[in-house]
Amino acid sequence: MSASCEVAFTLNGVKRELTVPAGMSTLEMLRERLGLTGTKYGCGEGECGACTILLDGVTVNACLMFAVDCDGRELMTIEGVSVSETGERLRDAFVEQGAVQCGFCTPGLMVQASHVIAHHPGADEATIRRGIEGNLCRCTGYRKIIDAIAAATKPGTNRGAQGASHA
């Protein structure tokens, strides 16, 4: 029998409160309790980046974090990132550059890329490579992903510059 805990946090700009088992991961909470299935379960061990989310503006692996530790924090998942201005630029660039094949890595990569762009506007290739090195892609060989992120670092190169809210 496991204890339950109450947690309250902000998720994609909306305040949430729920009761979770003490041992539940943030990834399980997002996918199974809150229906936010954009964040993927890959390895479950912090190795693949498929579960990348933003916690207080910093990228973390949701599979490694207990849901109870979200209390009082601000979470942003791919569902929130994708409607931000940067997220729209990234989405368009990933499509235009052909950076999506099976798509399993894409949500985590887009969250990670949004963090890279926020902290390194106009980032060069080496910075982009370092920024996404914890996010694995089995399909693309990374070239098109890096090109897509590089394109998305330049506001005005596609329609993402249209003023949606930012993560």
Ligand code: FES
């Ligand atoms: S599922 Fe979390 S790092 Fe792989």
Ligand code: FES
């Ligand atoms: S597109 Fe398939 S894992 Fe990246």
